[in-house]
Amino acid sequence: MRTDLCGRSILLTGAGSGIGRSLAVRLADKGATLALVGRNEGKLVDLAMAIRAEGGSAHAFVFDLARPSGHEKLVNDVVNHLGEIDILVNNAGISGFCEFSRQGREEIGHLVETNIAGPIYLTHAILPHFIRRNSGHIVNVGSTFGSVGFGCFSVYSATKFALRGFSEALRRELDHTAIRVTYVAPRATRTSLNSDAVMQLNERTGAAMDEADEVAKLIAKAMEERVGDFYIGMPERILVGINGLFPRVIDAVLRKNNRIARDLAGIPAKAWKSGNVRYYADFQKKAK
Numbered sequence: 001m002r003t004d005l006c007g008r009s010i011l012l013t014g015a016g017s018g019i020g021r022s023l024a025v026r027l028a029d030k031g032a033t034l035a036l037v038g039r040n041e042g043k044l045v046d047l048a049m050a051i052r053a054e055g056g057s058a059h060a061f062v063f064d065l066a067r068p069s070g071h072e073k074l075v076n077d078v079v080n081h082l083g084e085i086d087i088l089v090n091n092a093g094i095s096g097f098c099e100f101s102r103q104g105r106e107e108i109g110h111l112v113e114t115n116i117a118g119p120i121y122l123t124h125a126i127l128p129h130f131i132r133r134n135s136g137h138i139v140n141v142g143s144t145f146g147s148v149g150f151g152c153f154s155v156y157s158a159t160k161f162a163l164r165g166f167s168e169a170l171r172r173e174l175d176h177t178a179i180r181v182t183y184v185a186p187r188a189t190r191t192s193l194n195s196d197a198v199m200q201l202n203e204r205t206g207a208a209m210d211e212a213d214e215v216a217k218l219i220a221k222a223m224e225e226r227v228g229d230f231y232i233g234m235p236e237r238i239l240v241g242i243n244g245l246f247p248r249v250i251d252a253v254l255r256k257n258n259r260i261a262r263d264l265a266g267i268p269a270k271a272w273k274s275g276n277v278r279y280y281a282d283f284q285k286k287a288k
Ligand SMILES: NC(=O)c1ccc[n+]([C@@H]2O[C@H](COP(=O)([O-])OP(=O)(O)OC[C@H]3O[C@@H](n4cnc5c(N)ncnc54)[C@H](OP(=O)(O)O)[C@@H]3O)[C@@H](O)[C@H]2O)c1
Pocket: 013, 014, 015, 016, 017, 018, 019, 020, 037, 038, 039, 040, 041, 043, 063, 064, 065, 066, 067, 091, 092, 093, 094, 114, 141, 142, 143, 144, 185, 186, 187, 188, 189, 190, 191, 192, 193, 194
């Protein structure tokens, strides 16, 4: 069954940049009212003003999803300003490209809090509203890495696997209601989420990269069609399918990627900025 997004009230996290920003503009064009959530107030306010200048409806709500509490208050604030929420899009996320043994505890915690605890707490805060009205749609933005574990993305992959599991279980739990749960898995996308090292990795492994606008268009389509799982890109869909059935085959396929990832993951961000990458790469090779 298709949903018309016109007139819907949508809480969208991570709206200030990348896929979230493109999605916000697209949903506003379709006539939705948007609660734009993120930490960077300037970006959210600029976006809300740009949407309103085009005749759309959007309001900024500054909130750090990685906080341990406050998610109920955010939902109540949005409801008080915009009325009942029809759709929650858990899009905000951070990446972590690093050999696991070198990754700091703080970074690990931040990845878990942002990518999985935040979406779970926000969904928990909004669900009573959806249940009361027996309507609503939860859209979780995962990743190909939520179905295929990639070396040097161990914690990021873990958070996206968790988000996929959460989406699947909740969809089944709510199957007697009119509330829908969608899990969308983009492949690599050209946004600031990806560091210089990850861009280099994508280039060297030949990974296709989508533009944020294309991904936003597909997410909006998944929202209109209220699909369950939605994987973006070929051959990524095939990779996900084979990995589910024959993970050992994918172990072999990804061996070269793992080697390139290990080489690139240890190069510090300051080296990319200073253009001193070759020096660090040689230094690393000697250290091994
Ligand atoms: N880009 C890719 O290659 C790719 C591939 C597959 C999946 N994805 C997924 O797509 C989603 C969007 O990513 P993107 O590529 O558009 O990245 P992006 O451009 O870096 O945008 C991420 C957004 O999340 C927000 N955010 C981060 N931490 C937050 C926090 N603690 N509280 C509130 N907001 C927070 C950021 O806003 P503030 O800084 O203002 O808080 C930012 O607007 C993520 O879930 C990501 O995992 C991306």
